[in-house]
Amino acid sequence: MGYAQLVIGPAGSGKSTYCSSLYQHCETIRRTIHIVNLDPAAEHFDYPVAMDIRELISLDDVMEELGLGPNGGLMYCMEHLEENLDDWLTEELDNYLDDDYLVFDCPGQIELYSHVPVLRNFVEHLKRKNFNVCAVYLLDSQFMTDITKFVSGCLASLSAMVQLELPHVNILSKMDLVSNKKDIEDFLDPEPRFLLSELNQHMAPQFAKLNKALIELVNDYSMVSFIPLDLRKEKSIQYVLSQIDNSIQYGEDADVKIKDFDPEDDDE
Template identity: 85%
Template structure:
């Protein structure tokens, strides 16, 4: 049984920084993980790249040869990856043991997770390879200053969750850059009634029914819970990793050490 994190979120939400900090933390505690780059537009990395999609296809080459723009070129690159799941990807995965822990650093275009089936098929392929997979959705905490942006972030995360059908962990990234963390406390695990009240204050009266429907939708999918991540604090990274490990059942098949009661009596 292998384990995998699919790290997604809007562009600039701190996905690569998260992957780098996670790798450094695991290296410190002597835990083995491998970070895979799935962004064909990536340039620099602060972590050792175990697998790089740019070896298969790069965005610059696609834009130059096909005359596509950045968004169209990225979709083309990921569709090419989808066509190579049984070839290039399998060859790369064959380099790792069955119980490896993989972290996939993904592109930031939301349509890849909500409109096209590329990552859904990617996830299904990992499952067939006997991987437990969890989505780690990062949202920049600096944008969580009012309820409208909070709901927008929840809906984007919900769209990816419905498409991928995976265990989902929502993270507020860049907490180390927030000057007043008390402003965000109301949005970490808010009550639906609070969200609706705040949303109605900021929207015109004719949107009241829409606001109620949005809050009910977010609440019914339990999408109103975010975990704050401060990369300056090792305990924060450790807590986030523990939540993700629980989602993918990492370590549950490890041997449990049982105390010998005879030894206790001899002491």
């Protein structure tokens, strides 16, 4: 049985930085993970790349040869990956053991997680290779200081959850850049009535019924719970990793206990 994280989220949400910090944390605690680059446009890495989509296809080559722009070129690359997925994954995964832990650093184009089937098919291939997979959705914490942005972020995450049909962990990244954490605390695990009240105050009266329907949708799918991640704190990284491990049943046979993490705890 293998284990995998699919690290997704909007462009600029900190996916590659998360992967790098996770690798460093696991190296410190002497735990082996392998980071896989699924972004054909990536150029620089702060972590060792175990598998790289650019060995199969590169965005620069596609743009030059086909005259496509960045977005069209990336979609072409991902479709090419989908067409060659079985051969590529089989060849690459032969280098790893059955119990290896892979972290896939994905592109930031939101359509890949909402309505384009490439990543969904990718996940199905991983499952057929006997991998337990979790979607790790990163959202920039600075995006959460406004109720309308919060609801938008929730709906984007919900769209990815419905499309991929995976255990799903929502993470608020870049907490170290938030100057006033009280602005964030209200949105970490809010009550639906609080969300509706805030949304109604920001929207015109004619949107009241729509606001109610949106908040009910978010609440029904348990999408109002986010885990804050401060990469300066080892305990924060450890807590996030423990939640992800639990969702994919990693280390169930190991007698490991992880102390609860308090997001307000400033100690290292």
